Amino acid sequence: MDKLTVSELNKVFSARQGDVTALKDVSFSVRESEFAVIVGPSGCGKSTLINIVGGLEDKTSGSVMISGHEISGPGADRGMVFQSYSLFPWLTVQKNVEFGLKMKGVPAKERSETALSYIDMVGLNAFKDALPDQLSGGMKQRVAIARTLANDPEILLMDEPFGALDAQTRMLMQESLADITGRTGSTVLFITHDIDEAILLGDRVLVMSRRPGTIKADIDIKLDCKRNHEALTDEGFIRIKKQIMTLLWEEMDVKGESK
Amino acid sequence: MKKTRILSSTSFLLIIVIWCVITYGGLVAEIFVPSPTAVIRKICESSADGSLWANCWISTKRVMIGWALAAVIALPCGMVMARSQAFNALMRPIMEFARYLPVVALVPLTILYVGIDESQKYLIIFLGTFFQLVLMIQDTVSGIDVNQINAALTLGASRTQLYKDVIFMAALPGVLDDFRMTIGWAWTYLVVAEMVAASSGLGYIILKSQRFMGTDVIFMGLIFIGLIGLLTDFVMRVLTRIIVPWYKRLGDA
Numbered sequence: 001m002d003k004l005t006v007s008e009l010n011k012v013f014s015a016r017q018g019d020v021t022a023l024k025d026v027s028f029s030v031r032e033s034e035f036a037v038i039v040g041p042s043g044c045g046k047s048t049l050i051n052i053v054g055g056l057e058d059k060t061s062g063s064v065m066i067s068g069h070e071i072s073g074p075g076a077d078r079g080m081v082f083q084s085y086s087l088f089p090w091l092t093v094q095k096n097v098e099f100g101l102k103m104k105g106v107p108a109k110e111r112s113e114t115a116l117s118y119i120d121m122v123g124l125n126a127f128k129d130a131l132p133d134q135l136s137g138g139m140k141q142r143v144a145i146a147r148t149l150a151n152d153p154e155i156l157l158m159d160e161p162f163g164a165l166d167a168q169t170r171m172l173m174q175e176s177l178a179d180i181t182g183r184t185g186s187t188v189l190f191i192t193h194d195i196d197e198a199i200l201l202g203d204r205v206l207v208m209s210r211r212p213g214t215i216k217a218d219i220d221i222k223l224d225c226k227r228n229h230e231a232l233t234d235e236g237f238i239r240i241k242k243q244i245m246t247l248l249w250e251e252m253d254v255k256g257e258s259k
Numbered sequence: 260m261k262k263t264r265i266l267s268s269t270s271f272l273l274i275i276v277i278w279c280v281i282t283y284g285g286l287v288a289e290i291f292v293p294s295p296t297a298v299i300r301k302i303c304e305s306s307a308d309g310s311l312w313a314n315c316w317i318s319t320k321r322v323m324i325g326w327a328l329a330a331v332i333a334l335p336c337g338m339v340m341a342r343s344q345a346f347n348a349l350m351r352p353i354m355e356f357a358r359y360l361p362v363v364a365l366v367p368l369t370i371l372y373v374g375i376d377e378s379q380k381y382l383i384i385f386l387g388t389f390f391q392l393v394l395m396i397q398d399t400v401s402g403i404d405v406n407q408i409n410a411a412l413t414l415g416a417s418r419t420q421l422y423k424d425v426i427f428m429a430a431l432p433g434v435l436d437d438f439r440m441t442i443g444w445a446w447t448y449l450v451v452a453e454m455v456a457a458s459s460g461l462g463y464i465i466l467k468s469q470r471f472m473g474t475d476v477i478f479m480g481l482i483f484i485g486l487i488g489l490l491t492d493f494v495m496r497v498l499t500r501i502i503v504p505w506y507k508r509l510g511d512a
Contacts, residue, residue: 088428
């Protein structure tokens with residue numbers, strides 16, 4: 001069954017120099033428990049797309065449905081993880097993870113139990129009483145992921161969540177995320193410009209064209225190997241990587257910048 | 260930390276030394292600048308008869324009540340102005356206009372409307388701080404991390420919850436700073452309020468002494484306004500550290 005259905009989605013920004021079409025007739029769907037990744041050159045509108053799905057930006061036309069219901073505005077059914085972590089610096093790790101449950105009015109005891117189980121899942125037991133300021137970037141993003149999962153959203157929207165992390169931390173985070181979503185069976189829409197990350201994490205990779213952004217290709221990722229750093233050198237992995245690189249390369253101009 | 264403390268005391272000491280030199284050295288007539296001895300004598304006298312403390316207390320009370328009224332109303336006003344374009348469009352022109360009105364020029368009207376009792380003093384301080392404070396709070400709230408707001412919205416926060424649990428908390432460190440700044444201004448308006456139609460307070464005794472060339476009392480009044488200001492600032496800083504312990508500022512130890 002489809003969790004997320006995006007059809008004929010258009011987004012036009014009105015600027016002084018004239019209208020800019022950011023998204024043009026974008027249609028795709030994400031099935032339950034599927035990990036869908038969108039890759040695209042910078043400026044292709046992929047962040048705009050996920051913000052529209054998250055209800056943080058308005059669409060110009062088209063439809064976005066979650067489990068068959070048209071969305072309106074942001075809501076707890078679509079949990080978002082941002083590149084900038086966006087933790088609440090005045091709350092401890094545990095209180096941050098409890099935030100969504102508190103908004104729903106879940107009793108304190110139940111809140112605390114749920115939060116602790118997700119903190120455990122992301123491996124931060126020892127830091128449950130720490131303030132975000134005391135954590136490294138990778139740890140902050142783990143808290144943000146736990147905070148979103150604890151809220152039990154229908155779909156997890158992740159906007160380049162590991163973009164601000166160093167290469168090693170990013171790899172560790174990718175492996176933990178694959179492990180966590182494998183266990184929770186979460187439906188995920190993940191945005192990145194990193195092809196390795198897309199193939200490593202995705203059940204499906206959607207390739208976007210440069211502006212105006214459209215879905216250019218929809219690739220099922222079937223790997224025989226385990227989804228960890230060793231996969232990066234797997235033959236099947238490299239074959240898919242070549243395919244996606246070719247698709248993305250067509251979107252670049254000769255100077256190597258996206259047009 | 261230690262070094263900065265020494266530097267801070269040095270600047271104070273320097274002023275006291277200059278004061279001693281020009282008065283004890285006979286460089287300036289006693290009637291213009293009283294000697295430290297004369298001022299200390301005055302302080303002892305008026306503290307013994309209790310008038311000094313009574314005047315300090317009444318002035319502090321006026322500042323606190325007038326300022327607190329402004330703060331309590333300015334906080335929600337500034338918060339909503341920062342978040343709602345419609346409310347901003349409605350309020351901003353009035354605020355910008357009112358904040359350029361010199362409070363001194365409003366004194367006659369305040370006397371006409373509310374008389375010369377305590378509430379007139381509160382009103383002057385309120386008028387002097389409210390409009391500035393609203394705009395400062397609006398600015399502080401506009402500057403909070405929009406990602407925190409987005410995170411809260413996608414975690415299911417309602418409008419009320421968003422204001423209470425996120426916007427207010429995120430803006431709190433900046434708001435406390437705004438509060439600390441405006442308390443200082445409130446003292447300026449206090450003196451305005453006490454120089455007209457008052458019969459007590461530090462501003463009043465300063466003005467009264469001018470008529471009798473009582474520069475020693477003027478100095479005493481100024482010193483105590485300064486000291487109470489320093490104390491208020493210190494208390495606000497300590498409170499800030501207690502209320503928002505998570506907040507670290509550049510230059511904090």
